[in-house]
Amino acid sequence: MQKLNFPSFEFRFKNTKNKLAIFDIIRKKFIQLTPEEWVRQHVVHDLIYNKNYPEQLINVEKVIKINDLIKRYDVVVFKPNGTILLLIECKAPQIKISQNTFDQIARYNLLLQADLLYITNGLNHYYCQMDFELEQYHFLPELPLYILKP
Template sequence: MIKIYYPPYPFKIREPERKKEEIWDELRKQWVRLTPEEWVRQNFVQYLLVVKNYPASYMAVERKMRLGELNKRFDLLIFDKAAQPWMLVECKAMTERLDSRVLWQVLRYNMAIPVKYIVITNGEECHAFIRGEKDFEDLAALPAYNE
């Protein structure tokens, strides 16, 4: 498991009349519903931007993808400097366990969008994997963006 220390960040949160709380998404440049999963995603994005120095312009959040006959949405996709998919991140609410079900979900997404790195997180736990010769292998730390 990788230990993540989230940087303090002044998130913009609002509660419109008769609606659920919303948080300003800096990457999408829009207000989005503040769900438990969204809270994890927003904090993890800030960690990647501030601590790991990943460029915001190479991140895509919650975009549609085609998985066979199904339409799915990935949580976070980071592209390399050649604008190719490089890392796929699956975020879950802090109350969700990161079990084989979560790992298989992101591995299925990897069939549609092949990447070098896969990350799963629920905000407290974080696991990262790198594509090996035959399978994905555990990582002790998230890679630096320039790797």
């Protein structure tokens, strides 16, 4: 798999029926290793091991319904109260991050109402803070560390 713009992590792999799989520590199972999954697993490991986001608050690849369409988000991080802190959209490394990618995560966020947005293809990372009052987002230089506020 391609080297990504993340620190190095230890991953578990297995080969079944000539298909390589990677162990997802959130879903607790092996997932077929695609370029997008490679990015997603790096994101999850980075959240937990470098940014201090609690593993139990992270959710991966769940179905949501937007305007009667079935969609699937990549990663969310919940707050302890159950609202969403962070919505993450992962693309394969060969996919360029475009305005369409930002539009996609913005559509998802109309429903999910996350405070922070994170878009990555594993090579380029974009972080945004939502301003719901002005209905816009502001770019951040990096993803904030997880700090539990009372």
